[in-house]
Amino acid sequence: MTTQRRSLPAIVLGTAGLCAALFAVFLRVAPNRLLSGQPHESHGVVFGLAWLGVILAGWFGLRGRAPLLAVVAVAALVALPVVAGFDARAALEHAPASARAQPGAGFWIMWMTAALLLLDALRGMRALVQVIAWVAVLAALIVAAWQGAFEPLAVVREYRAQHASFDDAFLVHLRLVGVTFMAALLIGAPMGWWAWRARRGGGIVVGTLSFLQTVPSLALFALLIGPFAWLAAHIPALASLGFGGTGAAPAIVALVLYALLPVVRYTMAGLDAVPFDTREAAQALGMNRWQVLAQVQLPLGWPVLLSGLRIVAVQTIGLAAVATLIGAGGLGRFVFLGIGQGAIDMVLLGTLAIIALALLVDLLFQGLLALAERRP
Numbered sequence: 001m002t003t004q005r006r007s008l009p010a011i012v013l014g015t016a017g018l019c020a021a022l023f024a025v026f027l028r029v030a031p032n033r034l035l036s037g038q039p040h041e042s043h044g045v046v047f048g049l050a051w052l053g054v055i056l057a058g059w060f061g062l063r064g065r066a067p068l069l070a071v072v073a074v075a076a077l078v079a080l081p082v083v084a085g086f087d088a089r090a091a092l093e094h095a096p097a098s099a100r101a102q103p104g105a106g107f108w109i110m111w112m113t114a115a116l117l118l119l120d121a122l123r124g125m126r127a128l129v130q131v132i133a134w135v136a137v138l139a140a141l142i143v144a145a146w147q148g149a150f151e152p153l154a155v156v157r158e159y160r161a162q163h164a165s166f167d168d169a170f171l172v173h174l175r176l177v178g179v180t181f182m183a184a185l186l187i188g189a190p191m192g193w194w195a196w197r198a199r200r201g202g203g204i205v206v207g208t209l210s211f212l213q214t215v216p217s218l219a220l221f222a223l224l225i226g227p228f229a230w231l232a233a234h235i236p237a238l239a240s241l242g243f244g245g246t247g248a249a250p251a252i253v254a255l256v257l258y259a260l261l262p263v264v265r266y267t268m269a270g271l272d273a274v275p276f277d278t279r280e281a282a283q284a285l286g287m288n289r290w291q292v293l294a295q296v297q298l299p300l301g302w303p304v305l306l307s308g309l310r311i312v313a314v315q316t317i318g319l320a321a322v323a324t325l326i327g328a329g330g331l332g333r334f335v336f337l338g339i340g341q342g343a344i345d346m347v348l349l350g351t352l353a354i355i356a357l358a359l360l361v362d363l364l365f366q367g368l369l370a371l372a373e374r375r376p
């Protein structure tokens with residue numbers, strides 16, 4: 001039988017999953033949303049067999065291991081929340097209406113371990129295959145949610161109780177991310193082209209933007225409160241448009257400042273990705289500088305720029321949560337309110353929504369990258 005080298009990631013991840021299945025709490029039942037839950041009997045231990053199989057596959061290194069591990073990871077990512085929902089339904093059958101069934105540390109460790117295992121198993125496969133695998137997970141979870149498999153879980157009950165405010169916060173978060181993304185692209189792409197053309201000046205631009213990345217996000221938001229409050233006080237037209245020391249305006253400016261560096265860097269890298277000989281050949285055919293840029297450099301360097309935009313989108317989704325602290329709204333409201341109230345379900349509602357949104361956007365860009373790489 002043909003074998004490959006042992007897979008250390010599979011062995012480590014399988015061991016972590018096995019320990020979580022055997023020794024960590026899979027499900028907790030709490031009397032209400034504010035109190036800590038007590039361990040409840042569940043079926044989480046049955047996943048130990050799957051993790052044992054992952055360890056053996058990584059240790060013996062059988063050929064075809066990567067597709068097998070990918071299938072196991074996809075199955076675990078779907079089965080874990082389904083089993084948690086099933087156990088929660090049984091646990092709450094005779095409990096008071098205020099009781100909550102919360103996934104425990106064992107669930108979260110195994111779920112994150114399965115996600116990391118899938119990432120490792122898909123490494124080296126074609127981008128299209130990676131997209132299909134994640135779409136399969138997403139589709140299966142959507143079908144399970146549609147069938148009500150997750151209704152008994154505490155985070156779903158929290159959403160049912162606050163769906164109106166959650167939906168508004170989700171739309172605000174999307175607007176913050178969308179406006180930031182478009183502004184960063186419209187400003188950063190021309191800036192990156194100029195930095196690529198003027199190497200010395202470009203170094204100053206990249207250095208300045210790199211320095212801004214070292215400023216903590218909360219500090220940058222706070223630094224913008226004063227200037228924006230002054231502008232709103234002295235320019236009534238800006239105040240009438242919603243500019244002020246707090247709110248969306250300073251938040252978007254701060255988010256754009258953070259987003260410019262990857263846009264500029266990847267624009268420069270994309271333009272550099274086109275060989276000098278190719279540009280020379282295009283000019284020899286009679287193309288001017290702008291024609292070379294539009295018809296040669298941008299089409300050939302598009303995959304590189306798309307990678308930068310992918311980083312910008314995912315980074316902005318996460319940073320926009322902090323914008324809640326200066327009154328910009330968004331999903332971060334649930335995270336910080338939950339922390340202040342000691343309501344872990346509310347924290348999870350906001351956090352999981354941010355993570356899910358980031359994963360969906362990342363999946364979208366992976367699909368675009370796969371199409372860009374397949375284009376002749």
